[in-house]
Amino acid sequence: MTVELLWWDGCPSHPEALAELRRVLREEGVEAEVSRVQIEDDEQAMRERFPGSPTIRIDGDDIVPPGEGAPFSLTCRVYRTRDGRYSPVPDPEDVRAAVRRAA
């Protein structure tokens, strides 16, 4: 399983996202290294198809697909938790579901 965390330093959320991701991987018994990819400019954002920070991909698939037509740019991603609240990081249960799908 390949696990990537793509992040941009204009958003302070990536340490929290990384900690949550590692926690879920540990709880699920998955021994995968998290590859961290810093996105530094718009050209790289386009090239990496980066919809915002943080973005987590497992085996190349975004764990929360951003939707058709989402722009690729240096921005912060807006996630929704399972109870409907806005969040700068994915709901941990969405992370867990993605890990289980890929395992």
Add this chain to the structure above:
Amino acid sequence: MTAIGDRAPEFTLPDTAGEEHSLETPAVVVFTCNHCPYALAWHDRIASAARDYPDIHFYAINPNDAEGYPRDSLEAMRERVEREGDWPMPYLRDESQEVASAFGAKTTPDLFVLDADGVLRYRGAPDADYQDETLDAGWLRDALNCLRASEDVARPETDPIGCSIKWKQ
């Protein structure tokens, strides 16, 4: 850059309907935006405080570069206010970014609480955790309660947490 104890800069900015608003005090000036998840997560708590403190003037100001971040354009701000329909404070556009710069705002959100003389008494985050709705903008409310009681704010400064303000290049 406005520090605790400094008099805050005055401003006049347009809201989403084109009406101009000038700073009146006491006030809460909130730099915020449409595209930042931290600003969105804290918005309801700040709006709730605005309703609970009708004697305080609340201003939400969006200073972000709309060219790079179209979700923060005046049109997108207007659509949001119309969609949500229950804003207890004007949503102002700081197109030149001069107001955000003069205040020294860093993030969205970034809050500035001004007393009746326009002096900065609190600056920072609404409360300790964007995820915990039960905190109910407690740091902001503590500051406002101190203003009402003419007391010094016990915690006058906290680190603003959120997305960096998107300055024009």
